[in-house]
Amino acid sequence: MSNKNKFNKVEYLLSEEIKNIYRDRLEHQLDNISYKLFDRTLIVILEGAITPPEKLLKNNDRLHLAQQVRRVIDEAINPQIKNIIEEVMNVEVTDFLSDTTIENNISGAIAILEFKSNKDSKNS
Amino acid sequence: MTDNLVTRGQLERELSQKVQAFYRSHLGHQPSKVTCQLFSGKVAIIIEDSITSAEQILLDKGKEDLAQKVRSNLDNAIQPELKQLIEEIVKVEVIDILSDATLETGRTGMILILNKDPEILSPEKTSKLKKINE
Numbered sequence: 001m002s003n004k005n006k007f008n009k010v011e012y013l014l015s016e017e018i019k020n021i022y023r024d025r026l027e028h029q030l031d032n033i034s035y036k037l038f039d040r041t042l043i044v045i046l047e048g049a050i051t052p053p054e055k056l057l058k059n060n061d062r063l064h065l066a067q068q069v070r071r072v073i074d075e076a077i078n079p080q081i082k083n084i085i086e087e088v089m090n091v092e093v094t095d096f097l098s099d100t101t102i103e104n105n106i107s108g109a110i111a112i113l114e115f116k117s118n119k120d121s122k123n124s
Numbered sequence: 125m126t127d128n129l130v131t132r133g134q135l136e137r138e139l140s141q142k143v144q145a146f147y148r149s150h151l152g153h154q155p156s157k158v159t160c161q162l163f164s165g166k167v168a169i170i171i172e173d174s175i176t177s178a179e180q181i182l183l184d185k186g187k188e189d190l191a192q193k194v195r196s197n198l199d200n201a202i203q204p205e206l207k208q209l210i211e212e213i214v215k216v217e218v219i220d221i222l223s224d225a226t227l228e229t230g231r232t233g234m235i236l237i238l239n240k241d242p243e244i245l246s247p248e249k250t251s252k253l254k255k256i257n258e
Binding site: 096108 | 159161163164166168170220221222223225226229231232233235237
């Protein structure tokens with residue numbers, strides 16, 4: 001299988017799992033998930049990440065409260081997304097940087113990866 | 125017209141250099157490495173060793189919460205000018221900035237959402253130009 005096909009399969013598996021987290025924990029369906037892999041960095045973009053309660057808060061001049069809610073949601077969900085990346089890609093995520101903007105309904109994450117084979121060869 | 129266009133790699137290098145200089149001039153601290161990647165109407169910026177000495181002292185003294193607050197406020201304070209800098213380089217409007225930092229690793233990551241892909245010299249045109257110059 002070519003590297004491109006392999007990564008397409010990885011993207012599919014990641015997307016299924018991330019969508020499941022949003023559905024199971026937030027009863028919310030994401031619009032789209034996209035990825036970019038370069039060097040040892042994976043970028044994940046979640047479009048349509050904001051839930052109806054957060055949108056309702058924002059639309060009723062409670063943006064600050066909506067942002068506080070999102071911070072807690074991200075804190076709860078991000079460790080799960082990090083674990084999924086580690087399991088699906090067979091890597092260790094050594095850093096996970098993420099942010100969400102309610103106004104644009106978008107969430108993005110940068111995962112710094114340590115490939116298991118690299119790590120093993122370094123240790124040997 | 126391709127006269128003023130640069131390749132993706134050139135644009136990414138220019139972004140990295142300018143962002144590194146921006147950090148030095150605004151925070152008095154030069155990050156050890158800045159990596160920029162352009163993809164599908166977005167720019168990812170990864171800044172290694174982005175934490176200032178003042179924040180490091182807070183961390184060393186066990187004031188993690190204050191250090192986190194300082195970092196978050198510094199990021200917010202520099203964002204408008206950083207946005208302007210990126211817009212000047214890529215010549216495209218930045219419509220959103222997602223930004224986060226990990227104090228333990230000293231790494232800052234940003235994803236800038238552009239309103240369209242920047243105009244760059246396509247790989248085909250680059251190889252044609254190389255052939256002409258040969």
